[in-house]
Structure formats: C-alpha cells, structure tokens
Amino acid sequence: MPELPEVETVMRGLAPVMLNNKVSKVKLYRKDLRVPFPKNMEGELAGLSIVSLKRRAKYILVYFDGGLILSVHLGMSGRILINPKNNKYDLKKHDHMVITLQDGVQIIYNDPRRFGMVFILKASELETHAAFRHLGPEPLGNEFSAPYLVESFKNKKASIKQALLDQRMVVGVGNIYASEALYQSNINPQKLAGEITAKKAEELVIATRDVLRRAINAGGSTLKDYRHTDGGLGYFQHNFQVYDQEGKACPDCNCNIDKTGGIKRIVQSGRSTFYCPSKQK
Ligand SMILES: [Zn+2]
Known part of the structure; x- marks a missing residue:
C-alpha cells in the first residue's frame, strides 16, 4: 500500500508534467473505484489549467485555475503512469482513468484492487469536506510537535x-x-x-x-x-531497520540473537508491529 512518502513521490513526479498544462480530455473505463468517479468529470475539467499540486495526508491534490481541485487517493494498489507526448499508449488491464493534457502527455490511473478514490471538490471546501475535516496535522509540518x-x-x-x-x-x-x-x-x-x-x-x-x-x-x-x-x-x-525484519539482528544491538530471537513481530489492532524489546523500552 502506498504510504505518505510514495504519495509525495507521485505528486512530485506529476508536478513537472502537469503544472501550467491544461486538461484536454478525460476518459474513464469504469464507473467507480471505491466510490463512483465524479459525474461529468470531463465536462468539469476539460480546458482547465493546472496551477499547483499538493499532497494532504495520502491525497494528491491537483489545483485548477478557477478553484476546483481534483483529489486522487491511490488506495491499496493504485499507480499513476505518465505516457510522454507522441508516444502511442496501449491501454493495459486495470487502467481506469486516462487524463490527456493539452501537450499530449497522458496521465494514466491503474488500480487492480480498486480501493482508490477520485473526486472533485472546491478549494474553498477543503477544510470542511468529509474526506479532510477529521484529519490531524501533517507529520512534516510545524503543527506536529x-x-x-x-x-x-x-x-x-x-x-x-x-x-x-x-x-x-x-x-x-x-x-x-x-x-x-x-x-x-x-x-x-x-x-x-x-x-x-x-x-x-x-x-x-x-x-x-x-x-x-x-x-x-x-x-x-x-x-x-x-x-x-x-x-x-x-x-x-526501501531499507527498513525493523519493519518486516522479524528474527533478524537489530542494527543497534550487539545481543546474541540465538538467545534474544532478534527483532520481534507482534500484532496490534490486527496489524504487524516490529520492534526490538531490548532497545525499545
Ligand atoms: Zn536491538
């Protein structure tokens, strides 16, 4: 599942091709992901200029001139592909949305498990929208202290x-x-x-x-x-120090793992947690 760093990376990868470009066409290949695609998505977005891209939690936010935002969440298995201009693209299995930009670049959303979400909102609704209003501060922002x-x-x-x-x-x-x-x-x-x-x-x-x-x-x-x-x-x-490293030696300890068993895996609320009992008190 993409976590914050992956979503940030996708957003940063999209920015150079989307910024100051315009939406030319939106093509959907099914009605919904986890929620239905917005009604009349092409009508809403065609012709609009992209003025900025941001990330909020795990949502990629594409800001348009005129105050609309396209919000994209990758769910469990969503991927975004960029097809360069003048390159013929053959639609692949699980490609559900293709946004063609004015210069011919295509943004393709692919999602085998379809837990992703795409919706349109007004920038003025961002703080009060159901998807955003309960969200705490960003971990990289100043409020998180x-x-x-x-x-x-x-x-x-x-x-x-x-x-x-x-x-x-x-x-x-x-x-x-x-x-x-x-x-x-x-x-x-x-x-x-x-x-x-x-x-x-x-x-x-x-x-x-x-x-x-x-x-x-x-x-x-x-x-x-x-x-x-x-x-x-x-x-x-990624290189993780403890995540998915059960039974391995902890990078910060010199203990004998035959005796300690190394990094431990426990389950908390149905999810795996990895930690070193001698380092983490
Ligand atoms: Zn340790």
Missing part, C-alpha cells in the same frame, strides 16, 4: 503505535513508518500513548520526520528513472 503530541495523546488508553496510526492525531504515518519511528526513538510500541513524556515525544517527532524524509528522498531519487521503466510512479525499494 512534542507539545502537540503530549496534549493529543493525553489520557489515551491506546498504545502509542495505535495512536500514531490514528489519522485524527497525525496523518500519513502508516504501519511501516510507525514501527520505524518508534524503533528510532527507542519507544516500546506497546507503551500507552497517554504515558509519553515530553522528552520522548520530542524524540518521536524527530524520528517520525526523519524516517519519512529519508523515504521521500529515496523516492525522489527514483523519479529520474521513471521513463526507463514502465512509466509508473511511486513505488520504490
């Missing part, structure tokens, strides 16, 4: 791992990066969120930003190559 974390985790009976995944607290820290950030800040994922100290909150904020930034940088370095592969944006190889 140690005092904010302590305040919003106060009296929480949930584990700190579950609290980090709660989109009302902070957006876009998915299952993978929650494990990685807790590892980096030496916090046991089972600790109660309400018990975090100001000092540990500070370390967690720094670690969260750091793991996300490093992944975004790794994604950015793949962008220059996208035309050489299949044109797909946003999925790239």
